[in-house]
Amino acid sequence: MSTPQPPTQQAAPGSPYPTYTSPIPVVRTTLLHALASEWTKIKSVRSTMWTLGVFVLLVLGIGLLTGAVVASSDSDLAGESALSLGFFGLLLGSICVITLGVLTTASEYGTGMIRTTMTACPSRGRVLAAKGIVFFLVAFVVTLVSATLVGLFHVSTLEGNGAGDPTGEEWLKGTVGVSLYIALLGLLSLAAGSVIRHSAGAITLMIGVLLAPLVIALFMFSESLKDVQQALFEYSIPNQMSIFYANSLSDSGPSGWDPLWIVLGVTAVAFAAAFALLEKRDV
């Protein structure tokens, strides 16, 4: 049943106890190991394929549809860039990116996987950083490819409708710029998922952040709230996204690359909070 044990229990470290040494070499782990792990994780769950699949479907589907409708009609774009037609698809698609961002962190809490992860790698900040980097790259690449494809389609089909030929800067903003913006929005959701630790809660919050300002502003009829309504319009995420296509809902407020700096700042603050809470809280 059991082997008799010597009664001594008071053994100082470095005592003559047997030790086991693994034949597998122990390597010093770095962020690269965490990145490889997170890459395996993100590509091995179906929710990634689903959310990104729906995203691509929405961006390409809506993009092609609007392009085809406008091309077959007699409407004249009056020199406006054809790229701006990609906006509607990306606006709806950003909901998918938000969902994936939240799921990347919050689903580990929902399933209990986080305890396994944090036991395997007690450097909690490294895990969150790896998650953020892997997710950001995936979201950015997928958005960039989709936005570029839709942009090329629109530019090639709408030449006859009076659409202006997009300049280099317009191309940059309408593809790389808006992709960075959407990927950062997803990164913000990832941080929210890490702070809230609950998938449904964090997704609801982020969709609220996406749509609520615009909806609230729509119903602000009072004259005294005119300034608030204006600010809500200008800084609502849909309007910030439309600035990348230079067809802002208003003429004042953020312009040029401003939306990117805004979302970058907000995401940085959210990540700082997520890191601090992650180190402090019990898993």
Add this chain to the structure above:
Amino acid sequence: MIEAVGLTKRYGDKTAVYNLSFQVRPGAVTGFLGPNGSGKSTTMRMILGLDNPTAGHVTIGGHPYRKLPNAARHVGALLDAKAVHGGRAARNHLLSLAQLSGIPARRVDEVLGVVGLQDVARRRSKGFSLGMGQRLGIAAALLGDPQVLLFDEPVNGLDPEGIHWVRNLMKALAAEGRTVFVSSHLMSEMALTADHLIVIGRGQLMADMSVTEFISANSADFARVRTPDTEPQLREKLTSALTEAGGHVLPEQDGALRVTGLPLPRISDVAHASDVRLWELSPHQASLEEAYMRMTQGAVDYRSTADQKAGLQQPLPPGAQPPMPVPGQGQPGWYAPPPPQQGGQPFAAPQGAPGQAPAGPYGAPQAPGAVPGGQPANPYAAQQAQQAPQAPQMPQPPASAPPAAAPAPPSAAPAPASAPVTDPTKPEDAR
């Protein structure tokens, strides 16, 4: 080597673990025992750096867990079988953990073979049974080929073959010189696996000793002696003769006597000399399970009660007998048998008051003294109150229903007491 010093964890105003100090040394399987909710898992989480202790600290090989350079190569842990993303295939789950610690990918297939999951490696773990989940968790613990292993309830949900395998695995791991720390609420399981025991109740240390020490301190060897029922005066006669010869005699509910301190032949001689016939003279040994239950019964947080179905039952037809209750179903008068050595009191159950200064030899408050929950109908009540204080909230058994009224077959009962008998080999959950 795991070393905990004054470990305390509070969640709000609930103290889960209080002032726990112990060492887990390499080369042995150390069992970590306690009733449900006694703080075993909390302690394990603090060892693994998942929860920060409110006070005290715990180190592995001299370092706090979160300061270990490559923790997964040093410590492997199975916390619970459900701590995986169900949508991920078993192999990918292990692969992600291997990559996180810089373990070569072929090691993943190796451990999948070790736990016998190679055939379902590419299936999503959502569809796994509890036993398969446990195997996956054990695979994750073994992945880093670590020097220290922690297992929280590893045999939960495993089939007999799996239980046997886990048992041998633990022993083999310890024999290789690793530190193996296994929590369980099954004493019978630990008796077969562990070399050393750490017992906690209500978050406090109750025992820290080797299994052999535990048995010798708690084994309740006694002889059951039965004199002819037809002649009660013989029993009195034998009792006084045995006491004179230096034995301790305790009457049992059904008229038998429990004798300690005298070997069986001596009892026979004494009976012969005093001209008393014997109907029974049998040796008995209390199991480790009984010793464990006796030790922890004051610290059990979740105790079942009888299902009364008050007001829901049809009135019985006149003359009908109410059905006999199944022994052990929440009868408040149940108690584990006391150890026979009077004054031999290796453990004092904690009183559940964390503010109390730990004065006992194992950090538990000393000398609990009489407790209001003692059983007046219990022939061992005086001793009982001393040896294993009942939880104060336990109701007193109604005087009209002494434990003798329960239908325990006196000779078939494995427990020496003839009070309503709980099968001591059952897990406490089953009570």
